[in-house]
Amino acid sequence: MSTPSFVIAARITPRPGIDRVDPAKYFSGAAVRQAALDAETAGAAFVLLDDDLDTAPAAGPAAGRLSALQTAAWLGPQTSSIAVVPTLRTTHTEPFLMGTESASLDWATHGRAGVLFAPSLGADAAANVGRRATPSADPAWAETADVIDVVRRLWDSWEADAEIRDQATGRFVDRSKLHYVDFSGTDSASEEFTVKGPSIVPRPTQGHLPVFVEHAPDAPLEALRGAVEQADVVLLPAESVGPEAVKVLDWNPSACVLAVIDADADALDPEIVARWVQVGVSGVVLETGPYDVELAVRAAAGVVPELVGTDESPDEQSTLRARLGLPPAENRYANA
Amino acid sequence: MSSSPRRVHLAAHFPGVNNNTIWSDPRSESHIAVDSFIHMAQTAERGLMDFLFLAEGLRLREMNGKIYDLDVMGRPDTLTVLSAVAGATERIGLAGTLTATFHEPYELARQFATLDHLSGGRAAWNVVTSPDAFTGENFRRGGYLPYPQRYERAEDFIDAARTLWESWPASAQDADDTAGAYEHRSEFFDISGRFDVPRSPQVHPVIFQAGDSDSGREFAAGSADVIFTRHSELEDGKAFYKDTKSRLAKYGRAEDDLRIYPGVSYVLGDTDADAAGRAREQAYAQHSGATAIATLERVWNTDLSSFDPDGPLPDFDPVLDGPEVSQGRVKHVKDPVATAQRWREIAQAENLSIRDLVVRESPRFAFVGSADTVARKMNQYIQERAADGFILIPTVVPGGLDEFVDTVIPRLQEMGVYPDSYPSDDPALRATMELNEYRPATEWSQARADVRAAATNGQEA
Numbered sequence: 001m002s003t004p005s006f007v008i009a010a011r012i013t014p015r016p017g018i019d020r021v022d023p024a025k026y027f028s029g030a031a032v033r034q035a036a037l038d039a040e041t042a043g044a045a046f047v048l049l050d051d052d053l054d055t056a057p058a059a060g061p062a063a064g065r066l067s068a069l070q071t072a073a074w075l076g077p078q079t080s081s082i083a084v085v086p087t088l089r090t091t092h093t094e095p096f097l098m099g100t101e102s103a104s105l106d107w108a109t110h111g112r113a114g115v116l117f118a119p120s121l122g123a124d125a126a127a128n129v130g131r132r133a134t135p136s137a138d139p140a141w142a143e144t145a146d147v148i149d150v151v152r153r154l155w156d157s158w159e160a161d162a163e164i165r166d167q168a169t170g171r172f173v174d175r176s177k178l179h180y181v182d183f184s185g186t187d188s189a190s191e192e193f194t195v196k197g198p199s200i201v202p203r204p205t206q207g208h209l210p211v212f213v214e215h216a217p218d219a220p221l222e223a224l225r226g227a228v229e230q231a232d233v234v235l236l237p238a239e240s241v242g243p244e245a246v247k248v249l250d251w252n253p254s255a256c257v258l259a260v261i262d263a264d265a266d267a268l269d270p271e272i273v274a275r276w277v278q279v280g281v282s283g284v285v286l287e288t289g290p291y292d293v294e295l296a297v298r299a300a301a302g303v304v305p306e307l308v309g310t311d312e313s314p315d316e317q318s319t320l321r322a323r324l325g326l327p328p329a330e331n332r333y334a335n336a
Numbered sequence: 337m338s339s340s341p342r343r344v345h346l347a348a349h350f351p352g353v354n355n356n357t358i359w360s361d362p363r364s365e366s367h368i369a370v371d372s373f374i375h376m377a378q379t380a381e382r383g384l385m386d387f388l389f390l391a392e393g394l395r396l397r398e399m400n401g402k403i404y405d406l407d408v409m410g411r412p413d414t415l416t417v418l419s420a421v422a423g424a425t426e427r428i429g430l431a432g433t434l435t436a437t438f439h440e441p442y443e444l445a446r447q448f449a450t451l452d453h454l455s456g457g458r459a460a461w462n463v464v465t466s467p468d469a470f471t472g473e474n475f476r477r478g479g480y481l482p483y484p485q486r487y488e489r490a491e492d493f494i495d496a497a498r499t500l501w502e503s504w505p506a507s508a509q510d511a512d513d514t515a516g517a518y519e520h521r522s523e524f525f526d527i528s529g530r531f532d533v534p535r536s537p538q539v540h541p542v543i544f545q546a547g548d549s550d551s552g553r554e555f556a557a558g559s560a561d562v563i564f565t566r567h568s569e570l571e572d573g574k575a576f577y578k579d580t581k582s583r584l585a586k587y588g589r590a591e592d593d594l595r596i597y598p599g600v601s602y603v604l605g606d607t608d609a610d611a612a613g614r615a616r617e618q619a620y621a622q623h624s625g626a627t628a629i630a631t632l633e634r635v636w637n638t639d640l641s642s643f644d645p646d647g648p649l650p651d652f653d654p655v656l657d658g659p660e661v662s663q664g665r666v667k668h669v670k671d672p673v674a675t676a677q678r679w680r681e682i683a684q685a686e687n688l689s690i691r692d693l694v695v696r697e698s699p700r701f702a703f704v705g706s707a708d709t710v711a712r713k714m715n716q717y718i719q720e721r722a723a724d725g726f727i728l729i730p731t732v733v734p735g736g737l738d739e740f741v742d743t744v745i746p747r748l749q750e751m752g753v754y755p756d757s758y759p760s761d762d763p764a765l766r767a768t769m770e771l772n773e774y775r776p777a778t779e780w781s782q783a784r785a786d787v788r789a790a791a792t793n794g795q796e797a
């Protein structure tokens with residue numbers, strides 16, 4: 001397998017206090033689609049679409065947002081090479097549904113999708129959903145690790161070749177290739193939760209979608225350890241990426257570590273990037289907001305041309321796993 | 337003076353998890369690939385249909401304690417795939433089934449509002465109720481809802497969702513710090529805060545319901561815009577139409593405010609005889625020997641795997657006191673012992689094998705004939721008020737709708753009962769279906785409260 005080039009991606013969600021969105025364009029999806037197409041033109045690997053179940057942060061007159069997962073699915077048929085990575089919040093949404101929605105997103109994008117898992121730590125998210133109390137960071141992140149675990153099991157619960165269409169016996173599937181997950185985990189209120197399975201969605205196109213977790217300011221990195229161990233991609237803030245990358249790669253040596261950096265800052269210079277690469281950082285996520293995405297991605301690529309390589313137009317069939325250099329996903333239940 | 341004819345409305349069901357769908361057909365492609373959904377949606381759009389319809393089932397079906405393996409199974413999440421289809425179509429409505437039992441109002445309301453925004457107002461929600469503990473095993477809360485409460489929660493759920501959909505000012509340009517503020521405290525929900533999605537083009541997606549009991553029909557009359565029903569025979573359909581429409585006036589609603597769309601299967605042919613022959617072939621393709629045995633097992637409620645599908649029916653009666661052998665599907669046979677007895681008598685009288693009998697007794701295709709015959713018959717249903725429209729259920733994915741659009745729709749157009757273009761430039765499903773604009777949540781709940789108060793007073797008087 002060839003080493004993938006330095007990853008450049010864009011976070012296209014409006015930045016609170018910076019981007020002012022025009023509601024007429026924003027809520028029709030038009031601005032997000034344009035941002036994704038601009039990122040695609042500039043050669044970005046994926047776009048991040050943030051989401052939460054709390055009150056939306058103010059961005060212009062409309063402090064609103066759309067479901068990121070559905071926006072990502074909607075972008076699928078309207079884009080050709082860029083991948084989409086929406087956030088799913090693990091605290092209030094049913095784990096079973098996170099499994100089916102994410103698998104379906106992979107089908108909807110022909111394998112050009114990942115998913116970023118994070119807890120909802122706010123009281124307003126708890127009040128909106130009304131099922132569970134506001135959690136604190138440690139148990140909420142521990143639950144996130146359990147949710148990632150059960151979602152991965154749900155993806156595995158159909159083996160890739162379960163559909164047989166065997167006319168002789170009249171069977172559409174070989175049920176020995178479908179698996180109950182019988183998962184038991186601990187939620188953010190220290191109570192047990194269970195999921196029976198199998199999924200109702202066949203194994204995703206990529207087997208497993210790349211699983212992202214991000215270290216945000218609302219919790220210490222240590223709280224994320226279980227989730228980091230389950231993740232494929234770990235996003236770290238640029239300011240502390242050096243020391244944090246060392247820890248993350250100690251916990252999970254095969255993680256793809258990306259630095260998250262404000263696209264407006266001039267911080268991305270070749271020397272800094274060279275130092276990041278030395279500690280194992282594989283790329284950057286530019287916080288661009290929905291506007292001027294193409295310019296920002298091209299500017300970043302210009303800083304590190306020798307790392308980015310010349311592959312301007314990736315294979316349209318290429319999955320996000322392939323673009324991130326992740327190995328094929330194994331199935332824990334196959335040949336078991 | 338005779339009034340002008342009622343127009344025919346059509347919609348498309350992406351067929352799913354049942355033996356109606358013939359996966360053994362050489363033309364049958366993937367039931368999970370997004371391109372299959374897009375193909376069918378685009379065909380429906382070419383045929384100026386109202387919407388593409390998707391069902392939902394949140395656990396794989398089981399039979400005799402094992403995963404049921406004879407039908408098409410596995411399907412994408414409803415809202416995820418409809419969002420993708422929205423990105424590849426422009427006019428077709430997008431109707432998704434989601435149960436009020438295992439979803440939550442805040443999340444579901446923002447998902448439908450998102451779909452409505454991204455599609456330019458084409459979203460519809462088919463509200464179903466699935467109170468079974470079997471499905472509950474996939475969810476944190478398990479099976480928690482007593483069967484009689486299924487519509488109480490569903491009604492409360494819709495009220496909550498409608499409250500959320502209305503929580504922003506008419507124009508998001510006028511939004512301030514209080515936009516989206518809401519509160520819904522009730523028997524089933526205690527939620528409050530700020531909804532994060534501005535009003536979508538339709539404000540409320542079109543609301544469907546699919547239950548068939550008396551309380552299901554009343555729920556439709558008091559809360560829904562459309563009923564998806566199985567009543568697809570002419571006389572039965574007329575009775576159902578009359579019954580449900582007669583429930584509307586007391587809620588301050590007119591006949592056209594609640595639309596009745598039976599799900600209908602069809603087989604076309606060059607001639608009626610040709611179609612009849614094809615229908616017979618397809619019926620056998622839908623019922624392999626293994627499927628015939630499984631159909632019998634659902635009536636007898638016991639393992640019949642030792643029976644030969646080409647041999648005679650069991651000579652004993654169904655098991656009534658055992659656990660349900662079939663899990664995860666809507667039950668249609670209400671009296672198994674009587675059904676079994678009738679089936680034995682027919683099989684004996686006509687010398688039928690198990691498979692022959694099951695084919696004979698399974699629901700027939702609703703419309704069989706040449707394009708001309710099918711167009712006439714469909715039109716008859718509409719003019720005689722057995723339906724307001726049809727949800728077509730093809731047997732083959734994804735091309736099973738193509739022939740219908742190419743041959744039957746031109747006939748309906750010639751008859752003057754089907755339009756040559758979408759009725760409005762507005763892609764909103766309410767405009768396409770010529771439905772009223774949304775009715776505010778408080779009006780819905782007030783009308784229901786008045787009806788209930790009147791009923792109680794009537795009893796006391």
Ligand SMILES: Cc1cc2nc3c(=O)[nH]c(=O)nc-3n(C[C@H](O)[C@H](O)[C@H](O)COP(=O)(O)O)c2cc1C
Pocket residue numbers: 390391392393433435463464465466467546547548549550551552553564565566599666
């Ligand atoms: C035509 C029809 C279609 C239905 N489709 C679904 C479905 O897709 N998913 C589901 O969970 N339940 C579905 N249901 C189940 C109903 O929501 C309801 O739970 C069931 O019919 C029992 O309620 P009832 O006694 O009022 O009929 C369907 C029911 C009918 C009659």
